[in-house]
Every structure is written in structure tokens, then in C-alpha cells.
Amino acid sequence: MSANSADAGPVVEVVLLKGGRTKIRYPAELLADDGTRVTVRAPWAGEGVRDFGFVRFEPGDVFVEYYWRDRWYAVKEVRAGDGTLKGWYCDITRPATLSGTExxxxxxxxxxxxxxxxxxxxxxxxxxxxxxxxxxTDPEAASAAMTALNTLENLALDSGFEALLA
Structure with a gap:
């Protein structure tokens, strides 16, 4: 992905917070924003290869990331550099906010x-x-997080994420 590419969309900065601190920050191409869901595309932003044992994230991988302003999760479709689908990595999060380009x-x-x-x-x-x-410290957030995890797990086991991401 190149921000200079004639067919590339606007660039936003994805800022992932954890424990009140910035865990990672990376540029992503804004693909869509319908007011509720924000969709971006970005190359693997980590350092080198991250091998989980069941999947490897590595340079060349491309993530199409779906964030909601009203849901407690984000779903990331992960593809290898050649376009082969690896799977979906889902983060349980507070609802996303888009402020300017962040x-x-x-x-x-x-x-x-x-x-x-x-x-x-x-x-x-x-x-x-x-x-x-x-x-x-925040029982309501903890409850929302567990509900979100259960919801995503049920979708993953049942029909997958295609309908959610359509």
C-alpha cells in the first residue's frame, strides 16, 4: 500500500491503546466509513515475523480491519502477500473513535x-x-468485553464473519 498511489484512499493513523498507553500506531488506507463501521487496509505493522504457532503474521501480509463505534470488538481479515486468506484476528476493544485522521x-x-x-x-x-x-476496576466494560468475545466466538463457529463484514 502506498499513500501516493493514485487509487489509494485517504490515510488514517490507527492508534491501538492498551492500559492507557499507545501499544502501536500505524498508517492505514481508509476504505469506508458509514458512520458506524470504519474499514481500513494496512500492511502488517509489527516488527518482523510474529509466530503464534497456529498462524504467522509477517512482512507482506495485508490486514483489512473493521472497527465499530458501537461494538466492543474489531475484526481483522488477514491475507498473505499473495492474497491467500490466512484467517481473521479479532480484538476485543472499547468502541472505536475516529477523530480527524486518528x-x-x-x-x-x-x-x-x-x-x-x-x-x-x-x-x-x-x-x-x-x-x-x-x-x-470497570465491571461494566469487563462484562461488555466477555459478551463481545462470546458473540464473536459464536459467529466464528457458526457461519463465520462474511455476513458481519459484508
Whole structure:
């Protein structure tokens, strides 16, 4: 993705917060914003390769990321550089905000993975969520986070994310 490309959309800065601090910040092409859902596309923004054991994120991967202003999650479609679908990585977050050119999302430590084939659906980082003490400090947010994780897991196991992302 090149911000100079004649067919590229406007660029926004995705800002992922965790524990009140910026975890990562990266540029992304704004694909759509319907007032509720913001869709962006960005190359893998991490350093080098991140091998989870069940999937590898690496340079050349492209993420189409869906963020909602009224939902407690983000869904990221992950494709290899050649376009092959790897799967969907979902972050449990507070609802996203877009202010100017900054798309700000607060990560609540819970994640979900669904492989391209749908044969591998797994909850991730539940231990980090427990350690965050969100249940004690913000029980309403903790409840919303667990509801969001359960909702995404049910979608992943049932029909997948295609209808949600259409």
C-alpha cells in the first residue's frame, strides 16, 4: 500500500491503546466509513515475523480491519502477500473513535482467532484479561468485553464473519 498511489484512499493513523498507553500506531488506507463501521487496509505493522504457532503474521501480509463505534470488538481479515486468506484476528476493544485522521481503539486484552477454513477457532489472552483487573476496576466494560468475545466466538463457529463484514 502506498499513500501516493493514485487509487489509494485517504490515510488514517490507527492508534491501538492498551492500559492507557499507545501499544502501536500505524498508517492505514481508509476504505469506508458509514458512520458506524470504519474499514481500513494496512500492511502488517509489527516488527518482523510474529509466530503464534497456529498462524504467522509477517512482512507482506495485508490486514483489512473493521472497527465499530458501537461494538466492543474489531475484526481483522488477514491475507498473505499473495492474497491467500490466512484467517481473521479479532480484538476485543472499547468502541472505536475516529477523530480527524486518528482512529483510536482501546484493546481490552481478549482476542479470538478463526482460520480461513473455519476449522481452528480459539480464544486468546484470557490470562492477560484476568491480570488486567478490568473486572474490579470497570465491571461494566469487563462484562461488555466477555459478551463481545462470546458473540464473536459464536459467529466464528457458526457461519463465520462474511455476513458481519459484508
Amino acid at each position: 482512529l483510536v481503539v482501546e484493546d481490552l486484552d481478549l482476542d479470538l482467532w478463526r482460520s480461513a477454513e473455519g476449522t481452528d477457532v480459539r480464544r486468546l489472552d484470557e490470562d492477560e484479561f484476568e491480570e488486567s483487573n478490568l473486572l474490579e
